[in-house]
Amino acid sequence: MHNTPIAVSVLTGFLGAGKTTLLNRLLKDPALENTAVIINEFGEVSVDHMLVEQASDGIIQLADGCLCCTVRGELVDTLAELIEKSQTGKIQPLKRIVVETTGLADPVPVLQSIMGDPVLARMLRLDGVICVVDAVNGAATLSAHEQAVRQAAVADRIVISKAELAEPHEEASLRARLSVINPSAEVLDAGRGEAGVSQLFECGLYNPQTKTADVRRWLGEDQAHNHQHHDHHDHDCEGHGCTHHHHHHHDERVKSISLVHDKPVSYSTVEMFLDLLRSTQGEHLLRMKGVIEVVEDMDRPLVIHGVQKLLHPPAWLPEWPEGPRGTRLVLIGYDLSEDYTRKLFSAFVGEPMIDTADGAALSDNPLAIAGFKA
Numbered sequence: 001m002h003n004t005p006i007a008v009s010v011l012t013g014f015l016g017a018g019k020t021t022l023l024n025r026l027l028k029d030p031a032l033e034n035t036a037v038i039i040n041e042f043g044e045v046s047v048d049h050m051l052v053e054q055a056s057d058g059i060i061q062l063a064d065g066c067l068c069c070t071v072r073g074e075l076v077d078t079l080a081e082l083i084e085k086s087q088t089g090k091i092q093p094l095k096r097i098v099v100e101t102t103g104l105a106d107p108v109p110v111l112q113s114i115m116g117d118p119v120l121a122r123m124l125r126l127d128g129v130i131c132v133v134d135a136v137n138g139a140a141t142l143s144a145h146e147q148a149v150r151q152a153a154v155a156d157r158i159v160i161s162k163a164e165l166a167e168p169h170e171e172a173s174l175r176a177r178l179s180v181i182n183p184s185a186e187v188l189d190a191g192r193g194e195a196g197v198s199q200l201f202e203c204g205l206y207n208p209q210t211k212t213a214d215v216r217r218w219l220g221e222d223q224a225h226n227h228q229h230h231d232h233h234d235h236d237c238e239g240h241g242c243t244h245h246h247h248h249h250h251d252e253r254v255k256s257i258s259l260v261h262d263k264p265v266s267y268s269t270v271e272m273f274l275d276l277l278r279s280t281q282g283e284h285l286l287r288m289k290g291v292i293e294v295v296e297d298m299d300r301p302l303v304i305h306g307v308q309k310l311l312h313p314p315a316w317l318p319e320w321p322e323g324p325r326g327t328r329l330v331l332i333g334y335d336l337s338e339d340y341t342r343k344l345f346s347a348f349v350g351e352p353m354i355d356t357a358d359g360a361a362l363s364d365n366p367l368a369i370a371g372f373k374a
């Protein structure tokens with residue numbers, strides 16, 4: 001039996017941001033048939049209004065034909081149960097699962113559940129993370145809650161809700177702030193009809209419909225390029241009572257680092273670099289994605305996708321897409337040491353910076369890195 005992996009989208013966003021409203025609208029699109037929704041409820045959050053009645057197996061058929069269930073134990077168990085039922089014909093065959101996290105949740109453990117389980121990793125492919133940010137309360141929420149910043153930081157797409165209720169300058173300054181927290185995410189306005197199925201889904205690397213991979217889009221390189229001249233505190237809020245003395249403590253702890261090297265590297269170099277990076281900075285790595293040109297197989301890119309210390313089993317794309325080759329990694333971190341990470345990368349790819357040991361010395365003794373602060 002050929003099992004095409006089921007696409008998984010994670011829908012996150014703070015309490016009341018508008019996740020369920022967005023999802024209800026999306027589920028009306030026929031393109032989302034054969035989708036199951038998992039609502040990741042925790043005790044303190046009221047049961048979602050979608051769950052009007054409780055079925056014995058916890059799976060509810062919604063009016064539009066989609067399935068809905070809540071996480072009763074571990075998310076991994078709920079995912080495994082859904083896959084099993086889909087494969088054995090107990091429920092309709094699933095093409096997609098949307099996991100709606102609770103507003104208070106850190107999305108990183110949710111991503112770990114999807115990517116980290118060796119069996120699930122073969123059955124599922126993480127399509128993308130969608131984060132809803134409320135235009136009215138978003139800025140205050142980002143300032144008050146670390147989880148809200150982490151939710152925006154790991155997203156592939158950010159959806160602004162309630163923009164029609166916000167002053168235009170509020171939305172503009174929120175957008176400027178989001179582009180610093182997450183320079184590579186595409187930001188879409190739900191009210192302007194920008195947040196439809198085609199914009200929010202299939203943001204993964206490989207699109208099974210077109211059978212092509214779009215590395216630039218996956219890595220958000222166009223977005224990041226557009227934002228690179230933004231200065232952290234210099235967003236346009238003059239004349240609106242903004243003092244420029246923002247206390248964006250949580251924002252400042254998020255960092256998106258892009259590592260580029262234009263020559264192929266050996267597989268063992270890649271392994272050692274990733275091992276060291278994960279063992280020293282793993283706690284601080286929210287998400288890592290990228291492609292690598294490996295000396296041993298230069299016809300295909302090696303795909304790297306990870307969350308914290310966890311790396312999705314390395315995968316190869318069938319061939320290089322158009323455009324530049326080499327290594328392109330995007331790391332999103334929380335309290336990640338940029339200096340250390342860049343030095344480690346330079347040492348391994350053979351471009352040691354001044355006062356930095358080379359890769360061989362580092363693999364013997366990682367503490368040999370100048371300025372080591374892990």
Ligand SMILES: Nc1nc2c(ncn2[C@@H]2O[C@H](COP(=O)(O)OP(=O)(O)OP(=O)(O)O)[C@@H](O)[C@H]2O)c(=O)[nH]1
Binds near residue numbers: 019
């Ligand atoms: N005006 C306006 N209201 C919205 C919009 N999106 C959501 N809302 C309202 O905001 C409230 C919260 O929306 P939900 O979709 O329940 O938010 P949620 O993120 O699922 O909330 P939790 O599950 O509690 O975390 C509801 O009253 C919605 O009707 C929007 O774009 N514009």
